[in-house]
Amino acid sequence: MYDVVVVGLGAMGSAAVAEIAARGRKVLGIEARHPAHKLGSSHGDSRIIRLGYHEDPAYVPLLRRAYGNWRRLERRLGADILTKTGVLQIGHPDGRLVGGMLKSCAEYGLAHEILERAAMEDRFPGFVLESGEVAVLDPNGGYIRPETAIWGNLRLAMEDGAELHIGEKVTAIEPGANSVTIRSPSASYRARKVVVATGSWIAELVPRVAGRAVPIRQVVAWYRPSDDFAAQPQRMPCLLRDEGDRGSYFGFPQIGVDGVKIGKHTHFHEPIDPDRETPPVNDVDTAMLDSFAARRMPSVATVRVRAVTCRYTMLPGEDFLIDSLPGEPSVVVCSACSGHGFKFTSVIGEILADLSLDGGTDLPIARFSFNAHLELEETA
Ligand SMILES: Cc1cc2nc3c(=O)[nH]c(=O)nc-3n(C[C@H](O)[C@H](O)[C@H](O)COP(=O)(O)OP(=O)(O)OC[C@H]3O[C@@H](n4cnc5c(N)ncnc54)[C@H](O)[C@@H]3O)c2cc1C
CATH class of the missing domain: 3.30.9.10 (D-Amino Acid Oxidase, subunit A, domain 2)
Known part of the structure; x- marks a missing residue:
């Protein structure tokens, strides 16, 4: 029994698995291909980070936290990730x-x-x-090196005791009464919570977002x-x-x-x-x-x-979706792209650890909830 299984080890999943392992919890990360591969959303040498966010001032507190977390990651890795x-x-x-x-x-x-x-x-x-x-x-403002961040998070996760399965595709997620079962063609796993961070493949495991993501x-x-x-x-x-x-x-x-x-x-x-x-x-x-x-x-x-x-x-409104699946609290969904998610990776790892281990977070994420997205659709 794992505390958390993280499915998808791209930008968001690698940060989540690192943060959960850093908190001393039993975590398994599963990746279908390899991290930062060219069919995903996280390769290509550089991603912009900026504080004066034109999309909405509401992102600024999360960005401030993200900057601090990027510097913390650099210190632990002894590597340059964020260049102003x-x-x-x-x-x-x-x-x-x-x-x-x-x-x-x-x-x-x-x-x-x-x-x-x-x-x-x-x-x-x-x-x-x-x-x-x-x-x-x-x-x-400046840029982040995405591959260094992803591989660095995975290295730290392993040092902190995480198990990583690379080249294994999750085919089903089955929530039960007190746990959730995660299946691949070669194995099945039980966990208290699962984090689904599968980027452009999100709708395969979370059909509820089909047509929205x-x-x-x-x-x-x-x-x-x-x-x-x-x-x-x-x-x-x-x-x-x-x-x-x-x-x-x-x-x-x-x-x-x-x-x-x-x-x-x-x-x-x-x-x-x-x-x-x-x-x-x-x-x-x-x-x-x-x-x-x-x-x-x-x-x-x-x-x-x-x-x-x-x-x-x-996603509608070019926002993110980070929330537990309505009616299935053991499944935490993260679809944080809309073309501007990478800079938030360092804080999203923290949010996903909070949601999966504590059932909630003090960080301001109300705008990323399923409810916020449903309301957006109703007003569209
Ligand atoms: C060209 C480009 C430029 C961008 N520029 C910026 C920028 O300047 N600043 C910024 O902040 N953001 C930017 N972004 C957005 C940012 O890169 C994304 O928000 C972020 O990379 C999304 O990461 P992810 O973890 O959601 O997806 P991914 O990194 O794609 O990770 C998903 C992972 O899940 C795996 N997976 C899928 N299905 C399964 C399964 N069933 N079982 C196991 N594993 C599975 C995949 O193989 C993949 O590795 C840009 C994006 C692109 C494409």
Whole structure:
């Protein structure tokens, strides 16, 4: 009998299993493929973290906690995971990104700097600003190394006594009166609680979210800069750019050998079947990213060298779902993507440990409940 079985060892599951093991409890983590594999949502070298959250000021307390937890993880691992470069959010002052970020900054008194066009050209020559646009610099922003975080969490989990089964797919979860049974083709396990953190495959084990948690295809590309100097992380912040009706884009400085990384949030919003290979990168994908690079970052994103696919799992309102299954308290469900979940991984591990071991948490997660999602649907 395990205290908890965690199904899926991507970003969220690896953090959960590490936190539960750190609390000295008996935990088993099961992963169908291998952690941070290329069909999941957590590979690709970098993820943005930022404190001035344009999506909603309500995320800020969780972000503050997440920052502290990332630093704690770095200390335990002796590894660099979070690098502060600053994050620039560019757009019209009353647009979703800039307006939303300023709202969070005002509500929580967060450090930020507003840069007009001339100041931007001077300080961050890698970015083009249109007249009427501004850039807001979040000095606390930066990037996280996802693979280091996931593998680091799993290493610590094992050191703290967790059992990990890699390459074993869970096929059924059967809640009983005082325990829950977790089955795979080769074994079955009993636990007091199960945490289901299976990313784009969430609906397979939690049919209740089918049609609500929608996996979509995502594409990112890396570019060599012509101005190597301006593309270094010491000089170039991460980027979010509001393109109005054309959506928003994100970018990273030159972190590894492949150069500057660019993607469009939700890409073409193409739903995919999680069980099939994600359709490969095609010319339409790269044409859209190349065009953005040429228009907005011509000197730092010059020659495309590589492009890969990834997956978002979108929920209504682009929010997360982290809650016990209604009527089945032994099953804790975590679908924390909607294209912006990674930065929260370090606090979500704590939340999942609280929910599975204590049945509740003091952290502010009411907006991630099944009820909140059902209400959202009713008002839509
Ligand atoms: C291109 C891209 C860019 C992003 N950029 C950012 C960003 O800048 N900042 C940010 O904060 N977030 C970002 N995100 C979002 C973030 O990466 C996701 O929120 C996060 O990675 C989701 O992690 P997960 O654990 O839910 O899913 P995954 O990491 O996919 O993990 C799920 C795991 O469950 C396993 N699994 C599935 N079914 C089973 C089963 N039946 N049995 C056992 N195991 C199973 C899978 O094999 C997989 O390993 C981005 C996402 C993408 C794709």
